[in-house]
């Protein structure tokens with residue numbers, strides 16, 4: 001439609017939302033569908049956090065807040081970065097947005113000009129390249145490999161940097177692969193960036209608290225303090241505290257950048273929901289044992305899913321360090337034929353035939369920029385995951 005902005009032609013709708021929608025439609029028609037597409041914890045928000053929100057309403061905390069967030073929350077964010085990441089930020093160096101997504105959007109909006117490049121390792125969270133494109137800049141995707149656990153390699157980063165590179169976006173643990181970088185793996189990348197002073201790091205630490213076993217989470221500004229002045233460390237309460245619907249994300253970084261993001265947000269949504277901000281104060285300052293309890297549950301589910309998928313013909317599934325996703329390869333099934341005579345040519349064919357035949361909804365890897373793979377979100381009950389994996393095994397066994 002000629003009336004619509006040119007920028008829209010550069011953007012694709014979210015494949016993950018599309019899969020959830022298709023699964024809902026099939027369910028509505030009476031099909032028995034197990035949806036493993038959604039990127040949100042299945043747990044409820046903890047009671048103490050809900051109560052903090054109710055108390056905020058009762059106290060009348062229902063008015064506009066400062067654009068960057070209520071002072072209590074910015075203080076709690078600065079304290080969180082010190083306590084959990086060893087990072088020194090003043091409350092003025094923090095900003096609260098309506099979800100992590102808005103933080104990303106505002107950071108990119110505040111910094112990108114047409115022609116600027118943003119390096120995004122693939123597979124990536126679907127929104128990164130689209131937000132960069134909406135800001136009129138150029139996403140530069142750099143493919144990783146399953147052999148390297150889907151982690152960006154220093155030499156590939158070096159080769160992708162040009163004089164126009166403005167940001168490197170890192171996301172660990174990753175959506176969609178669950179991969180998280182160790183301290184030395186981060187150091188290899190920050191060493192490259194030390195040589196290129198024009199490149200900043202936008203690190204999306206949304207899944208920080210969901211790492212399993214002995215893995216120790218580290219964030220780039222902590223690993224390489226020399227990059228502190230060009231790192232925006234983004235995080236939020238959505239995943240760790242089961243608060244996806246409350247829409248609170250936050251970041252900390254150099255004051256000038258935070259002020260620029262404040263300006264963008266001030267002409268857009270202003271402050272995030274006052275009630276949600278008070279809930280987030282309780283999330284960050286209150287008891288944290290909920291996180292450990294959920295981590296143990298997620299780890300059990302991860303191990304179940306990885307083990308059952310690796311028993312499916314033609315599927316190979318690495319064990320990721322964190323998040324609640326696995327990203328198995330279906331390369332072994334490309335070229336095979338379903339009982340109804342359809343040839344599986346791509347990972348998109350694989351997921352659509354799987355949904356048709358067995359009612360299991362997963363997201364194709366090409367939507368995340370690297371295939372042939374698919375993403376499973378294991379943020380659902382063990383019983384449903386087991387049933388889904390049995391169906392996947394049966395589907396794979398049916399291919400010839």
Ligand SMILES: Cc1ncc(COP(=O)(O)O)c(C=O)c1O
Pocket residue numbers: 039098099100101102125171174175204206236237238244247248249
């Ligand atoms: C990697 C990553 N970053 C950011 C977000 C957005 O988080 P929020 O719901 O707080 O906007 C998500 C949500 O799916 C995500 O997976």
